[in-house]
Amino acid sequence: MAKIKMKKKSTSTDMTAMCDVAFLLLTFFILTATAKVPEALPVDTPASTVQSKLPDSDLAIITVGKGKVFFDIKGREIRKRTLEGMGAKYGITFSEDDKAKFALMDDFGVPIAGLKQIIDMKAADRTKAGQPGIPLDSLDNQLKDWLLVSRRATIDLDDKELQIAIKGDAKEEYPKIKKIMDILQDQKINSFNLVTGMRGKDF
């Protein structure tokens, strides 16, 4: 019987090209990923099954937690314009340097008089500063002014309505959230977003 000789095939493949591509993509994703900055007011958002994402720009986030209210606007130009507007309203002048720093900041929760101090701090110190929250009682409703001024700035710059999102802590009492909703509704903002975590339907 004739022996059929099987050709010995090499089992190894050349991985060099694959490796190159993989690392190229990896570099790309690492560079595009944005580093997460620690929030000034960490909140534990409640979970929901609804999965719609928040926009990246023209967005204001009102963070509510531990009885405090913090405010954040996305978009550098809008932030600058808002700070200008708030400065004019409350008679505080902010320098160009202040505005540039404010544009790069994240959420804050101080009365407008103390904002300059927060702007001058380093990013790491801001979270430790123990910010008292933005006043929103009927005598001194600064949150209302922040909202008004930032909405106007968005319309001026982008010709768009500012989207508002409420990021509340799961354990926050409802009346506090209701108060924020009331402030929004007083300005005829009847549609807004609630920031939530994700979960499956099976709970």
Add this chain to the structure above:
Amino acid sequence: MAELNTGDGGGGKGGKVRSKKQNSKVDLTAMVDLAFLLITFFMLTTSLSKPQSMDLSLPDKNEDPTKDKDLKVDEKRTMTIMMGENNKLVYYMGLLDAPIAGPKDIAYGKDGIRRELLARKKSVIEYTGNKDKGIIVIIKPGTKSKYKNLVDILDEMAITGVGTYAIVNDFQPKEKELLEKK
């Protein structure tokens, strides 16, 4: 795929020193594995780190509150859900003075309020005989309820597909009593 370097373990039996043939290939499999794992990680985290959100539209506040009451709604279509302290949840169908069902305590989640909502939704459509005239849910978050409770109930609305719901903040004294009862 992996190459095994089987060097002979003979150990100079013949006395001849043979230079070992060096394999010039490096096994890249593990490296590629790792690279793809990291790619997957970064890809997923960049798109998932965007916070999820839930849309909420409320009716215009400045509208005359009496106007709403003129809008006649069949009370057999309404279901009222009240939230209280410590995840307490009370629901009833129809009017509180003459309820169709309840008032009853119920749990959150799929075995509690969701099952009830789905059943009620079906029965209301059977009752009206019109798909457009479905159940109307009135959500009443009590002053001691947590924000999580509100989101949970709004989430149930989204899951069960109840399109018409309203958040109402005023309580009748009798409802308050129900909610505070242990």
